[in-house]
Amino acid sequence: MQFKGKVIKGTGYGKKLGFPTANIDRRDFYRRKLKLREGIYAGLVERERNGKKYKAGIVIGPKDKKGLLKLEAYILGLKEDIYGERLVFYPLAYIRAFKHYKSEAELKKAIREDVRKIKKSLL
Template sequence: MHSESIPKQIIQLKGKVIHGEGRGGKIGFPTANIDFTATWLETGVYGVRIRFNGQKYFGVMNIGVRPTFHKNSPKNIEVHILNFNEVIYGISIQVEVLFKIRNEQKFHSVDDLKTQIKKDIANAKSNFIL
């Protein structure tokens, strides 16, 4: 499966990494929650490039309301940075949206969500120019 679309102009977001609910780490995919009001952004899962502290990383970002876990939640942004395992709370990062992988969706179980996240990561890796 390849990305749905590649934006003509790369969307860039900047924000500070804040504490979330910690659920991503508990299910094996830790995320950096970004303090950024995303009301104008389309919900979905995206392949992204992340920059901070002079370094460049790649990852998968979800913009949305986390419907598998919440009925009514404000839209948020969380990024799973590939091959990364550091604590970066309070650090400002830049996220560049490179391509959309899929729309956000509600899963019947956490295991179904984990399976899809693995597919999303594989999809993103196949589209990155490393």
């Protein structure tokens, strides 16, 4: 299972948390009528420009103001600005549901734990 899209502007909140994410447009995802459960996945992200694949924390959802699921990924080991590039997302293993945390500290702790799982997963 995969879908692709162009990197679009997010809110910048991921960066503030210390986990910058690449948000992609939803055209391909909805055209394929993918029925993916909302939540956090361990997976791979491929840069179309050079075919390089990276382990990533892929977040599917929640829905934005338009009622469309957000598609974003925290890409491990990627420091460059990839705004405007085309990426392929491969969500491979479901980790957990998206959750509304009471504090930013709890959210960061949860993301750190996700990243730990992704790093040690045999993708």
